[in-house]
Amino acid sequence: MHNERDNVPYAMNPSSGVPVYRQLMDAVRSDIASGRRPVGSILPSVRLVAKELEINPMTVSKAYSRLESEGLVERLPGRGMRVCARRTQAPISDRRKELEPFARQLVDHAYRLDLDASEIRRVLDPFLAELNHE
Amino acid sequence: MHNERDNVPYAMNPSSGVPVYRQLMDAVRSDIASGRRPVGSILPSVRLVAKELEINPMTVSKAYSRLESEGLVERLPGRGMRVCARRTQAPISDRRKELEPFARQLVDHAYRLDLDASEIRRVLDPFLAELNHE
DNA sequence: ATCACTGTCCTACTACGCTAATACACTTGA
DNA sequence: TCAAGTGTATTAGCGTAGTAGGACAGTGAT
Numbered sequence: 001m002h003n004e005r006d007n008v009p010y011a012m013n014p015s016s017g018v019p020v021y022r023q024l025m026d027a028v029r030s031d032i033a034s035g036r037r038p039v040g041s042i043l044p045s046v047r048l049v050a051k052e053l054e055i056n057p058m059t060v061s062k063a064y065s066r067l068e069s070e071g072l073v074e075r076l077p078g079r080g081m082r083v084c085a086r087r088t089q090a091p092i093s094d095r096r097k098e099l100e101p102f103a104r105q106l107v108d109h110a111y112r113l114d115l116d117a118s119e120i121r122r123v124l125d126p127f128l129a130e131l132n133h134e
Numbered sequence: 135m136h137n138e139r140d141n142v143p144y145a146m147n148p149s150s151g152v153p154v155y156r157q158l159m160d161a162v163r164s165d166i167a168s169g170r171r172p173v174g175s176i177l178p179s180v181r182l183v184a185k186e187l188e189i190n191p192m193t194v195s196k197a198y199s200r201l202e203s204e205g206l207v208e209r210l211p212g213r214g215m216r217v218c219a220r221r222t223q224a225p226i227s228d229r230r231k232e233l234e235p236f237a238r239q240l241v242d243h244a245y246r247l248d249l250d251a252s253e254i255r256r257v258l259d260p261f262l263a264e265l266n267h268e
Numbered sequence: 269a270t271c272a273c274t275g276t277c278c279t280a281c282t283a284c285g286c287t288a289a290t291a292c293a294c295t296t297g298a
Numbered sequence: 299t300c301a302a303g304t305g306t307a308t309t310a311g312c313g314t315a316g317t318a319g320g321a322c323a324g325t326g327a328t
Contacts, residue, residue: 021287045305046304055288056289058288077294079305105239105240106240107262112204117262117266123237124254127237128241180276190318195275213326
């Protein structure tokens with residue numbers, strides 16, 4: 001059922017401390033964002049990915065399921081996971097609220113390190129620049 | 135040996151998801167930063183705090199030990215934990231490096247929420263303002 | 269020396285997250 | 299209908315973080 005050309009160019013690092021299923025989520029997210037996996041395409045099956053990466057299909061399934069609850073892909077029973085059209089965004093105020101804990105954490109740690117606002121910006125800016133290039 | 139006036143006005147929330155020892159660390163850090171526990175003063179003993187908060191002394195000890203490795207307090211064997219004079223800072227470049235993972239995490243989540251650099255700044259700014267007021 | 273304090277090492281229990289193995293329901297093509 | 303392909307519910311094993319209990323060493327006043 002799967003396309004022979006379906007390659008799975010993901011490379012997981014089991015000893016990085018980052019759970020494998022999260023690494024896989026990031027890889028797939030990146031593929032979708034870049035268009036390598038266009039809207040409507042079917043992700044490689046959990047068993048194929050599992051075989052290539054030498055991990056358990058359930059680990060792949062976990063990644064796929066989480067991406068589904070994020071709204072990036074949808075489950076077609078018996079067929080696979082399909083990349084969704086960009087979901088309707090939550091209101092921007094809600095999304096800002098979701099971001100706040102991470103902003104707070106950043107500032108908390110800066111405070112403990114005795115780094116002021118301008119230092120925070122200095123550390124943050126390269127990442128913001130990277131964000132804009134995408 | 136301890137002063138009867140040593141009150142332990144901390145209130146832990148065991149079901150908040152935040153480990154008790156971390157809540158206690160934050161409370162003590164706040165006391166030190168505000169001057170309620172001045173440099174040179176001795177923290178209430180682990181057993182006193184444990185009794186007041188109805189937790190195990192080891193949990194308090196864990197909080198104290200971490201604060202010690204942060205350099206906020208020092209251990210006086212047989213006597214207690216004393217609030218330190220502000221420790222010599224690590225080089226600023228090291229401290230910036232320590233902050234980077236949190237900056238990256240913030241930007242990553244913003245990306246997933248489809249929030250751009252200006253939105254990140256908008257969310258972050260109130261926290262930065264708060265930081266400057268202290 | 270003794271007593272009443274100090275913090276903590278060591279051990280163990282519990283809860284939770286991550287990964288894996290099996291069995292199942294579903295869909296499609298022959 | 300049947301075979302081969304989908305994802306996953308369930309269950310289990312493993313490691314780790316958080317918490318707790320008891321024994322221990324250090325300190326200082328008596």
